[in-house]
Amino acid sequence: MSVIVVLIGFSLMLAIGFLIAFLWSVKSGQLEDKYTPSVRILFDDIKPDKAPEKKVNEKHND
Amino acid sequence: MQETVTQVITQCYHCGDDCEHLSISIEEKYFCCEGCKLVYEILNEKNLCDYYSLNEKPGIKQSGIFAKNKFEFLEDEKLQSQLIDFKDSQISKITFFIPSMHCSSCIWLLENLFKINSSIVRSQVNYLQKNLTVTFLNNSITLRKVVETLASIGYEPKLKLDDADKKFQASQNKTLYSKIGIAGFAFGNIMLLTFPEYLAIDDSSIELKKFFSFIIFFLSLPVFFYCSSDFLKSAYYGLKSRVINLDVPLSLGIVALFFRSVYDIFYHYNPGYMDSFAGLIFLLLIGRLFLNKSYEVLNFERNYKSYFPISVTTKKNNIEKNIPLANLNIGDKIVVRNNELIPADSFLLTGDANIDYSFVTGEAIPVHKKLGEIVYAGGRQVGSIIELEITKEVSQSYLSQLWNNSIFKDNVDRQLVSLVNHISKYFTIIILFIAFAASIYWLFVNPAKAVPVFTAVLIIACPCALAMSTPFTLSNAMRILGRNSLFVKNTLTIESLAKIDTIVFDKTGTITEIDKSFIEFIGEELKEDEKKIASSLVKNSTHPLSKKIFNYLNLNSNFNVEDYSEIAGLGISGNIFDSHVKIGSIDFVNSSNGSSIVNKVKNDDSSKEINLNEIKVYLSINGIQKGYFKLNNYYRKGINDLINDLSKKYQLYLLSGDNKSEYENLKKIFGDKSELMFNQTPFDKLEFIKKIKLQNKKVLMIGDGLNDSGALKQSDVGISISEEISNFSPASDAILEAKSLYNLNKLLDFSKISVKLIITSFIISFLYNVVGLYVAVQGELSPLFAAIIMPISSVTVIAFASLSTTVFAKIKGLLN
CATH class of the missing domain: 2.70.150.10 (Calcium-transporting ATPase, cytoplasmic transduction domain A)
Incomplete structure (x- = not known):
């Protein structure tokens, strides 16, 4: 039966890990805005260093 | 203005407004104005045209280019330090409020600001709060330039200096979330570890029991010392100021649960009621979260x-x-x-x-x-x-x-004694009485049971379900009211709304629409060419009345006006096709021609002040007075029915800052029972509310302007009417969108129903309490029984609160 002590120790550790992750997410402000990220994820990334002229041309061909 | 001939109207590629002519265009894209075209050019140059592909016509109409030095004041160091959130040697961080953002295109563009100006390192949108947080390099860009960049693409931020409160609210929510997280974590784990106990596995070794109990003990420590601190503190401050609020019986239960369980853990090596304890705190904190609900974008505290x-x-x-x-x-x-x-x-x-x-x-x-x-x-x-x-x-x-005025000075909110706090006084006394009576009884019968029974009564009577009923009913009610465009400041406002018996209206802007006063022409009907002549003349004037008349005539005539002159405060005149046309006040129109026309409409007094009573603009052509344009107030849609319905249930008053010219019309709307008062200064309004409050009336003030702000603050509930909710509205308890004013009667009814539903859920939770107490006084309260009945009572109440409000909202037609 003493194996249960070890198992409970592990399970608590795991749970505390999740708790810390949650507290971190609260602290970093993830719960402050529950709407914008859902929109943001749908945007394509634009890289700032991409040569702008090239893309302008592409646009004009549209 | 729609032409009678059907015609394909081209919409602006940027903002979607109708293009009046097609002269402003780039390639195949047409724009309504140069401003919109300019924004397009900027975005096109910076390769940000995805803006237009995410949503159709997402832009904001750019009415002209802003003045060059408009944002010059942002160079002021002191002002900068007030606006900027954070600054070090390299970067600055600032949060702007941008009410004009309205779609995903806006988010996309605002988060790609770095493409427009590479000195902007990062920009992040909070859409619900309509905030944009910008991080920029101090050395290569100034705050002024950042704001100008935003303004140049149509997102001019609203700069204001009174943001301190909002940040406080945000940090408060953060702690609440952390507490909920910790309580939930402890609740889950304690329940899991208590489970063997409930299965009554007695043959397990005492060592294992000890191990389980001590883990439970350590898990419960943060719950008691961190998570429940708000309730304990609030109870302490309540008692200190000799008020028994709901947190007093709650804290009694919390303390009894915790210490009784600690005793059990250390003396009997069983976990006691710790699972009920953690679960209780978890549920209570969630209730708090609902109670604290508010609308993030709206600001109710403006001065x-x-x-x-x-x-x-x-x-x-x-x-x-x-x-x-x-x-x-x-x-x-x-x-x-x-x-x-x-x-x-x-x-x-x-x-x-x-x-x-x-x-x-x-x-x-x-x-x-x-x-x-x-x-x-x-x-x-x-x-x-x-x-x-x-x-x-x-x-x-x-x-x-x-x-x-003193009412704005003391920061203390009106004493909102919510229904629950009112009840909890009696509740606490009764519970304490039962607890003492039961333990005294057991002292004689079986002294060993006296203390356990005493704590058991406090534990089972802990008004968890009672504490749940208000937040869940009211937060749901708040959501439903919000759907109907009444945005209340907090959940407690709904309780105050339910008590209202007197309603005070403001006139201008509240029951009338400011921009929509309508004009009628009184006199002989004008011929078409006369109309055209008048229209051409008023077109030259920028006076607001001229503009209104121009819109009323609704003609696109463009006759040449010669000898145009405008005499400020009197009127305008000019020659059109040999006719001498005058438009203006009666004196002005009649002045130089000594006309024989009798002044048909006479006011009792002829002094100038009184002439303002009715707004009449006279028209004369070639010295012959044709009649006058009369400006009428435009009453909001449904106002007649609303006042009619309300006057059956409430005492109504009207306080107008305006003159008496509308008295007759208003009397018709308000009927005989209601009092109408005119020429009220902001101070008069405030004093009037004070006066009727002294007669023990619960006053609801409905107003819109700054002139009402004193009255709004003084009343029990102040509702400010706003055409557009993100626009400015004075400090108030609730903001009602103007188009929903007609619905006010239903909304008030609904808040009354909500309070009745709270009372019903009180009764439900009392019934559970009676069952629990019956068991507890007999000394039969097992941890298992507590662990079942406490969550069940809370869940029943939560379910009842949420469902019943929704059902009644549907019955009332407030929800589809």
Whole structure:
């Protein structure tokens, strides 16, 4: 039966890990805005260093 | 204005407005104005045209290019330090409020600001709060340039200095989330570890039991010392000020649960009621979260400072300069343009001043001012540019004085004794009585059981379900009211709304629409060419009344006007096709021709002041008076029915800052029972509310302008009416969108129903309590029984609260 002590120790550790992750997410402000990220994820990334002229041309061909 | 001939109307590629002509275009794309085209050009150049592919016509109409030095005041160091959130040697961080953002395109563009200006390192949108947080490099870009960049693409931020409260609210929510997380974590784990106990595995070794119990003990420590601290503190402060609030019986239960369980853990090596304890705190905190619900975008605490502009244009030696409002001194000369606000009492130096005081006094029609006359703060200039000289400091001006009234000074909110707190006093006394009575009984019968019974009573009576009923009912009610465009400041406002028995209305802007006054022509019907002549004449004038008449005539005539002259405050005249046309006041129209036409409409008094009572603009052509244009107030949709319905249930009053000209119409609407009062100053309104409150009336004030703000604050519930909810509205308890005013009766009914539902859920939770107490006084309360009955009672109440409010909202037609 003493194996249960070890198992409970592990399970608590795991749970505390999740708790810390949650507290971190609260602290970093993830719960402050529950709407914008859902929109943001749908945007394509634009890289700032991409040569702008090239893309302008592409646009004009549209 | 729709033409009768059907015609394909091209919409602006940027903002979606109709293009009046197709002269402004790039390639195949048409724009309504140069401003919109300019924005497109910027975005096109920076390769940000995805903006247009995410949503159709996402832009914001760019009405002209902003003045070059409009944001000059942002160079002021002191002002900068007030606006900027964070600054170090390299970067600055600032949060802007941008009410014009409205779609995903806006988010996309605003988060890609770095493409427009590479000195902007990062920009992040909070859409619900309409905030944009910008991080920029100090060395390569100034705050002014950042704001100008935003303005150039149509997202001009609203700069204001009163944001301190919001940040506090955000950090409060953060702690609440952390507490919920920890309590939930402890609750889950304790329940899991208590499970063997419930299965009554007695043959397990004492060592294992000890191990389980101590883990449970350590898990419960943060719950008691961190998570439940709010309830304990609130109970302590309540008792200290001799008030028994709901947190007192809650804390009794919490303390009894915790210490009884600690005793059990250390003396019997069983976990006691710790799972019920953690579960209770977890549920209570969730209730708190619902109770704290509020609308993030809306600000209910605005004072005159947020109404006033943050900067003003001063003029010194003919050089215009924008300075922060705080730096404005007596004697400064300032320039006020069309639609700008006058920040401080001052006198008129040059220009044609038509001051619209509707927001301050409730007068519907702009007042004309002569050179040298005093112009009061809070008015809005309509028409051309004027120059003013400041005579009083901003904080000493007529308007700001209202805020010096004591009601604005004490920060203490109205004493909101919620229903629960009212009940909890009796509740606590009864529970304590039962607990003592039961333990005294057991002292004689079986002394060993006295203390356990005492704690058991406190534990089972812990009014968890009671504490749940209010937040869940009211937060759901708040959501439903919000769907119907009544945005209440907090959940407690709904309780106050339910108690209302007197309603006070403001007139201008509340039951009438300011911009929509309608005009009728009284006199002989005008012939088509006469209309055209009048229309051509008023087209030349920028006076607000001329514009209204022009819109009323609705003709696109463009006759050539010769000898046009405008005499400020009197009228306009000119020659069109040999006809001499005059439009203006009766004196002006009749002046030079000595006409024989009798002044048909006579006021009892002929003094000038009284003439303002009714707004009539006379028209004469070739010296013959044709009649007059009469300006009527435009009452909001459904106002007749609303007042009619309300007057059956409530005592109604009308307080108008305007003159008596509308008395007859209003009397018809309000009927005989209601009192109507006119020419009320902001102070009069405030005093009036005070007076009727002394008669033990619960007053609901409905107003819109700054002139009502004293009354809104003084009343039990103040609702401010707003055409657009993100626009400015004075400090109040609730904001109602103007288009939903007709629904007010239903909304008030619904808040009454909500309170009744709370009472019903009280009864449900009492029934559970009776069952629990019956078991507890017999000394039979096992941890398992507690662990079942406590969550069940809470869940029943939560389910009842949420479902019943929704059902009643549907019955009332407030939800589909």
